[in-house]
Amino acid sequence: xxxxxxxxxxxxxxxxxxxxxxxxxxxxxxxxxxxxxxxxxxxxxxxxxxxxxxxxxxxxxxxxxxxxxxxxxxxxxxxxxxxxxxxxxxxxxxxxxxxxxxxxxxxxxxxxxxxxxxxxxxxxxxxxxxxxxxxxxxxxxxxxxxxxxxxxxxxxxxxxxxxxxxxxxxxxxxxxxxxxxxxxxxxxxxxxxxxxxxxxxxxxxxxxxxxxxxxxxxxxxxxxxxxxxxxxxxxxxxxx
Amino acid sequence: xxxxxxxxxxxxxxxxxxxxxxxxxxxxxxxxxxxxxxxxxxxxxxxxxxxxxxxxxxxxxxxxxxxxxxxxxxxxxxxxxxxxxxxxxxxxxxxxxxxxxxxxxxxxxxxxxxxxxxxxxxxxxxxxxxxxxxxxxxxxxxxxxxxxxxxxxxxxxxxxxxxxxxxxxxxxxxxxxxxxxxxxxxxxxxxxxxxxxxxxxxxxxxxxxxxxxxxxxxxxxxxxxxxxxxxxxxxxxxxxxxxxxxxxxxxxxxxxxxxxxxxxxxxxxxxxxxxxxxxxxxxxxxxxxxxxxxxxxxxxxxxxxxxxxxxxxxxxxxxxxxxxxxxxxxxxxxxxxxxxxxxxxxxxxxxxxxxxxxxxxxxxxxxxxxxxxxxxxxxxxxxxxxxxxxxxxxxxxxxxxxxxxxxxxxxxxxxxxxxxxxxxxxxxxxxxxxxxxxxxxxxxxxxxxxxxxxxxxxxxxxxxxxxxxxxxxxxxxxxxxxxxxxxxxxxxxxxxxxxxxxxxxxxxxxxxxxxxxxxxxxxxxxxxxxxxxxxxxxxxxxxxxxxxxxxxxxxxxxxxxxxxxxxxxxxxxxxxxxxxxxxxxxxxxxxxxxxxxxxxxxxxxxxxxxxxxxxxxxxxx
Numbered sequence: 041x042x043x044x045x046x047x048x049x050x051x052x053x054x055x056x057x058x059x060x061x062x063x064x065x066x067x068x069x070x071x072x073x074x075x076x077x078x079x080x081x082x083x084x085x086x087x088x089x090x091x092x093x094x095x096x097x098x099x100x101x102x103x104x105x106x107x108x109x110x111x112x113x114x115x116x117x118x119x120x121x122x123x124x125x126x127x128x129x130x131x132x133x134x135x136x137x138x139x140x141x142x143x144x145x146x147x148x149x150x151x152x153x154x155x156x157x158x159x160x161x162x163x164x165x166x167x168x169x170x171x172x173x174x175x176x177x178x179x180x181x182x183x184x185x186x187x188x189x190x191x192x193x194x195x196x197x198x199x200x201x202x203x204x205x206x207x208x209x210x211x212x213x214x215x216x217x218x219x220x221x222x223x224x225x226x227x228x229x230x231x232x233x234x235x236x237x238x239x240x241x242x243x244x245x246x247x248x249x250x251x252x253x254x255x256x257x258x259x260x261x262x263x264x265x266x267x268x269x270x271x272x273x274x275x276x277x278x279x280x
Numbered sequence: 281x282x283x284x285x286x287x288x289x290x291x292x293x294x295x296x297x298x299x300x301x302x303x304x305x306x307x308x309x310x311x312x313x314x315x316x317x318x319x320x321x322x323x324x325x326x327x328x329x330x331x332x333x334x335x336x337x338x339x340x341x342x343x344x345x346x347x348x349x350x351x352x353x354x355x356x357x358x359x360x361x362x363x364x365x366x367x368x369x370x371x372x373x374x375x376x377x378x379x380x381x382x383x384x385x386x387x388x389x390x391x392x393x394x395x396x397x398x399x400x401x402x403x404x405x406x407x408x409x410x411x412x413x414x415x416x417x418x419x420x421x422x423x424x425x426x427x428x429x430x431x432x433x434x435x436x437x438x439x440x441x442x443x444x445x446x447x448x449x450x451x452x453x454x455x456x457x458x459x460x461x462x463x464x465x466x467x468x469x470x471x472x473x474x475x476x477x478x479x480x481x482x483x484x485x486x487x488x489x490x491x492x493x494x495x496x497x498x499x500x501x502x503x504x505x506x507x508x509x510x511x512x513x514x515x516x517x518x519x520x521x522x523x524x525x526x527x528x529x530x531x532x533x534x535x536x537x538x539x540x541x542x543x544x545x546x547x548x549x550x551x552x553x554x555x556x557x558x559x560x561x562x563x564x565x566x567x568x569x570x571x572x573x574x575x576x577x578x579x580x581x582x583x584x585x586x587x588x589x590x591x592x593x594x595x596x597x598x599x600x601x602x603x604x605x606x607x608x609x610x611x612x613x614x615x616x617x618x619x620x621x622x623x624x625x626x627x628x629x630x631x632x633x634x635x636x637x638x639x640x641x642x643x644x645x646x647x648x649x650x651x652x653x654x655x656x657x658x659x660x661x662x663x664x665x666x667x668x669x670x671x672x673x674x675x676x677x678x679x680x681x682x683x684x685x686x687x688x689x690x691x692x693x694x695x696x697x698x699x700x701x702x703x704x705x706x707x708x709x710x711x712x713x714x715x716x717x718x719x720x721x722x723x724x725x726x727x728x729x730x731x732x733x734x735x736x737x738x739x740x741x742x743x744x745x746x747x748x749x750x751x752x753x754x755x756x757x758x759x760x761x762x763x764x765x766x767x768x769x770x771x772x773x774x775x776x777x778x779x780x781x782x783x784x785x786x787x788x789x790x791x792x793x794x795x796x797x798x799x800x801x802x803x804x805x806x807x808x809x810x811x812x813x814x815x816x817x818x819x820x821x822x823x824x825x826x827x828x829x830x831x832x833x834x835x836x837x838x839x840x841x842x843x844x845x846x847x848x849x850x851x852x853x854x855x856x857x858x859x860x861x862x863x864x865x866x867x868x869x870x871x872x873x874x875x876x877x878x879x880x881x882x883x884x885x886x887x888x889x890x891x892x893x894x895x896x897x898x899x900x901x
Contacts, residue, residue, distance in 0.1 A: 088771050110770035119771065126768040128761045139761045140772040142754040147773055154754075187768075194772045 041066045041198050041229040047086055047096030049079075049253075056082045058253040059096070064198065064231050069224045071244035071261075072233045075273060078250040080233045081123050084200050087231075088120050089113050100198065115147050119196030121187035123203050123233070127175045134171040136186050137161055140193035148195070161189040166215060181207030185216075198229045205236045217243045241265070249273065285417050287538040288531055293423045295530020296430035297489050298553070299523045301507030302514070303437060304481025309516045311450050311474035314365055315686050317380040320504035321387035322479050323486030326353050327500055328395050330487045331403050341406070349483055357479025361472045364866065369471075373685035377637060378823050381816050382865030384501075388813065389859025391497035393852075401495040426488050433481070434523050441519075450474060498813060502697070508690065509557035515564070525560070529553050543706075551701035557694040561687050562679055588748045592741035599737030603730045611729050615801050617834075617841035618736035623794030624822050624833035625743050630787035631819070632827035633751060635763030636780060637689040639815050640676070640696035641791045644669040646704055646810030648792025649716050649799035657717030657800075665796035666789045673788020674781065681780045696812040704807035713806045716799030726800075736797060743790070744830035759783055817857055820865050 042064040049057040057079045064070045072080055085091035087098055089110035097106045105113050128136050141154035141161075151157075162171045165185045170178060175186055184204050191199055201220075205213045213236060220243050224230055234240045240247065241261040249257040249264060251273040257264050264270055301323060309315050316322075326348050333344035364383060368376050395401065407421030441447040449465040450473070461467055485504055493499070506529065513525025533552045537545055548555075583591070599618075606614060623645050630636050651664035680691040708714050718726040726732050750756050762769045762779055770776055799805040821840055826832025843857040850856065 090767055090770075109775075110767070111773050111775045114771050114773035122768065126765040128764040128768070130760050130764055131757065135757055136761075139754075139757040143758065143769075143772050143774045146754075190768075190772065 041068075041101060042087065042231065043097075043099040043102075044083070044087065045097040045099065047083070047093045047098070049082055049086060049091060050094050056253050057086070057093070060250070060253070060255055061096075062248050062255060062258070064229050066229055067224055067227050068246065069220060069230045069232065069244050071240040071247040072231055072250060073235075073237065073240055073247060073264075074250035079253040080250055081202060083250070084120060084202055084231075084233065087200060088118060114194060114196075117195075117197035118200070119191035119194045119198070120200035121184065121191050121202050121204055125180065125183045125187065127183050127186050127190075129176045130174075132172050132174050133167055133178070133186055134158055134162065136175055137189045137193045140190045144194045154193075158189075158193060161192050164192075165189045165219065166212075179207070181209070181212065184208070185212075188216075188219075192223075196228065198231070199223070200231045200233075202233045203235060204232075205234050205239050213239055282416060283538060284535075285415075287534045289417065289419060289423060291531035291534025292527065293426045293530070294489075294492075294534065295527035296426050297485050298507040298510045298530055299430055299526035300433060300481050300488070301485035301504045302510035302522045302526050303433065303519060304478040304485070305508065305511040306514060306516055306519060306522050307437070307481065308474050308478035309511075311453060312361070312365060312369075312471040314368070314376045314380065315516070315690075316383075316475075316478060317377065317689075318360075318383035318387060319478065319482045320501040320507075321384045321391070322353070322356070322482040323489070323504035324391055324497060324500040325387050325486075326479075326483030327403070327486035327490035328391060328401075328495060328497075330483075331401050331490065331495055332395075335401070335403065345487065348487060349480055353479045353483035354476035357475040357477070358472050360479070361475035365475065366468060366471070373689075374631075374635075374637060377686065377689055378820060378865060381820055382862050384862070385813070385817055385820060385858040386862025386866060388497060388501060389855060389857075389862050391501075392855040393859060395495070395497065397497065403491040403495065405491040422491060429484070429488065433484070434519070437519060446470075446473070502812075505693075505697070506553035509553040509560060509694070512557055512560035512690065525556075529556055547702050547706045551698040554694040554698040554701070558679075558691055558698065561683065561691040561694065564683065564687055582748055582751050585745075585749060585752070588745050592745045595741050596734070596737050600734050603733045606730075606733075608729060611733050612801075613841050613845060615729070615733045615736050616798075617838040618733070618740050619794060619798045619801055619837075620818075620840055621830075621834045621837035622736070622740050622743050622797065623791050624818065624825075624837050625740075625747055625830060626787040626790035626794065627819060627822045628827060628830060628833050629747060629750075629790065630783060631822070632829075632832075633756060633759045633763065634780065634783040634787070635759075636784065637685065637819075638692045638784075638787075639689055639812065639819060640692040640699070641787075641818060642795075642810040642812075642815040643696045643699045644673055644788040644791035645795025645798060646699070646805065647672055648795030649805045649809075650704075650707060650714065651792070652796035652799055653714040653716045653805070658720055661717065662719055662793070662796065666793050669792025669795070670785050670789035673792075674785040676788075677781045677784035681777055681784060693812065696815055700807065700810065700812055704810055708805065708807050711806065713804040714799075715804050716796065716802070718800035719797070732801065736801070739797065740834070744834075747830055755782075813858075817861050820861050824861070824864050 044060060044062050047057050047060045048055065060079070060083060062070075062072075072083070074080055082091060086093050089105070089108060093106070097104055099105065100113070100116055100118060103116075105116065108116075128139065131139065137158040138154055141151075141158050145151040145154050159168070159171065162168050165188055167182065167185055167189060170182065175183060178186070184207060188201065188204055191201075205216055208216060217239050220230060220232065232240065232244060244261060247259065247261055247264045248255050249267070249270050256269045256273060257267040259267070301319060305316060305319050308319075329352060330344055330348045333339045333347060334341045339347070360383065364379055365376075368379055405420065405422040406425050410421040411418050412421070412424070413419075441451060450470050452465060453467050453470045482504065485507065486500060489503055490500065507526065509529055510522050510526035513528075514520070514522030529552065533549055536549045536552065540549070602614075603611065623641065626641055626644070627638070630638055630641075647669040648665040651668040652661045655661040655664045676692075676695055680688055683691055718732060720726060721735075724731060724735065726735060751760075758769070758774055758779055762774060762776055766776055795810075798809075818840070821836035822833060825834070825836030840857065843860070846860070847856045
């Protein structure tokens with residue numbers, strides 16, 4: 041579904057990503073973890089087209105999308121949420137999701153009725169009770185769910201989630217995990233950035249670990265947990 | 281060859297003055313991050329102050345010169361920074377833009393108040409009568425002074441920023457204010473200093489420019505604004521490129537004066553700096569979409585369809601009843617307010633919902649009036665009054681739509697000013713007028729002023745309800761979404777450029793229709809009806825009224841229409857619309873939602889209270 045090929049990003053003299061390559065297969069839930077500042081969000085920005093890489097390519101369904109602007113990548117089936125929340129603060133919860141469903145209808149074919157699909161999505165992420173509230177009245181955790189619902193309203197084939205679980209209660213986080221598993225079962229691919237390691241280990245089939253702009257480990261949850269380089273990156277001991 | 285050299289020297293002198301004003305802008309902008317739209321007006325007030333001291337009160341010229349440049353101007357800049365700018369750091373561009381535009385029109389108001397235009401004021405040239413001859417070319421001392429001063433300032437600034445501790449600290453603040461603060465620099469102090477320096481440079485430009493022509497409040501302000509193009513040549517950062525840009529503008533304008541035909545000299549030459557400004561803005565790279573740049577705005581809740589239609593009907597009925605009671609003079613004021621409110625709806629759409637700044641809405645209104653006048657009215661005229669500005673709007677949008685914030689404001693400013701000079705002065709004639717017929721309708725005598733008043737009320741009501749309907753539909757949501765978070769909108773497949781193009785075109789069409797109706801109200805229009813500075817006043821008033829609601833547009837337009845009446849009451853207040861608007865903005869500009877927003881908020885609270893009461897009553901029952 042997604043292939044990132046040798047991507048490099050520089051901010052002035054700082055190399056934020058150093059030749060990162062990874063793949064997200066069809067209908068797979070892949071985790072991307074790493075300490076703060078490792079470059080996870082930068083990689084998301086490169087994949088969605090908000091950041092231009094100084095080297096490397098991004099391929100979706102085997103097609104090179106590196107030179108496409110963000111909205112065209114979205115139309116090819118790419119959706120995302122943001123680590124720093126980007127909801128539409130003047131709109132209600134329902135309108136936030138509705139706007140995305142309407143946008144999808146304007147460029148998609150045979151779309152379902154936007155208002156109904158927005159309500160269904162809100163039901164699915166558990167926000168039906170607050171759908172007519174303005175989003176600026178909601179706590180952060182719920183805003184992340186608004187973003188998830190909004191991203192789903194574009195009916196993406198590949199979903200990039202940037203810390204959707206932060207700010208959620210244990211119960212909510214479990215429900216989120218179940219939702220993600222469901223989505224993948226429906227045929228979507230998900231790349232998940234998450235600090236809640238428990239959640240990542242529970243739901244992801246494969247995990248990439250990013251540290252200082254490089255992938256230092258890739259494997260199943262068990263393999264990654266046992267990897268000495270990963271332990272070093274997280275615990276700060278020498279990898280040698 | 282001698283002519284060429286003489287023209288080049290004249291151009292060089294003007295270019296040097298542009299360089300001074302542009303350097304002032306760049307210094308303030310790079311250090312404080314705020315583009316000072318009032319820069320030109322500061323130069324104007326400084327020139328008048330210099331006239332007051334030296335000619336009016338008979339101070340020796342050098343003393344007056346030093347007092348203005350080294351004491352009054354820097355003091356003014358420092359005070360402006362402390363009072364107006366400092367509370368706005370980190371505020372979105374829309375807010376700082378409105379604040380400095382507010383300062384611009386306030387200073388214009390002060391200029392008209394203190395130095396009424398009924399007296400001719402002339403500043404003698406420096407070293408009047410002294411000349412030197414270089415290669416058979418006569419250069420007067422005044423020209424020489426300008427060139428020498430400019431070179432000295434350019435070199436001085438360069439040394440200041442590269443060699444002195446303070447200059448380096450200023451550059452550090454630009455790069456990272458927080459880091460600079462950790463290193464012991466006080467960012468506020470540095471920024472205040474930059475405003476003092478900027479004001480001083482604006483003053484120097486104004487004082488040097490003034491002897492080259494008669495003192496005129498608007499002309500002097502606009503001339504200094506020409507320097508903005510040079511500042512853009514240096515992308516608001518690079519001082520050497522800024523100076524080079526200024527010289528190119530000065531010399532090319534002067535050469536055109538010498539060699540081009542009279543048409544070009546009259547209409548195109550005054551617009552050259554603005555054309556260059558427009559071009560410089562076009563060469564800017566497209567701004568990247570950024571995540572994490574939320575506007576943090578909270579627009580008032582929109583009223584439901586039934587409620588807004590109800591209000592619209594009541595509005596029209598009240599207008600019908602009131603129209604019978606009003607004297608012809610009051611009817612004219614009311615009609616003016618109604619039609620301007622309609623023009624301002626275009627700003628609610630573009631700036632309020634779409635988040636785009638435009639300083640050229642009256643230009644589109646003018647195009648609408650022009651189309652109506654040229655086609656002779658009727659249905660075809662109305663159609664043309666919508667189509668021509670829409671087409672022009674689309675064309676402008678195609679070139680500027682990738683810009684946002686400050687650069688969009690500068691591009692629309694350049695467009696408005698260039699259109700004033702090239703198109704309206706040419707098509708309508710300097711001081712000329714174009715007859716504009718009123719639209720003809722079956723069974724309605726639009727020639728009757730009372731009927732026209734009611735018709736305008738109907739048009740405004742329909743326009744407002746239409747706008748609210750649009751806001752509640754998919755396109756409205758898309759606009760608000762794009763305004764709230766461009767990055768998130770793009771990642772759900774919305775093309776930011778296309779959406780902005782559509783809204784810009786639509787808003788130009790609304791402004792154009794309003795312009796045609798405005799022309800019909802007065803029976804004619806002149807170039808003075810669509811001036812850039814009036815567009816600025818319109819934007820500011822709309823901001824004061826509240827950019828997010830038709831109510832705000834109505835309140836703003838009514839106050840604009842009442843200005844001439846106020847003027848009659850207090851003729852000594854000069855151009856009262858500038859002073860009052862400016863002071864209003866300076867006082868209230870920090871409230872982004874304006875008066876209309878406050879009303880909407882109050883309505884919201886009442887609604888909540890009522891719901892609560894109903895709830896309590898039910899619980900009790």
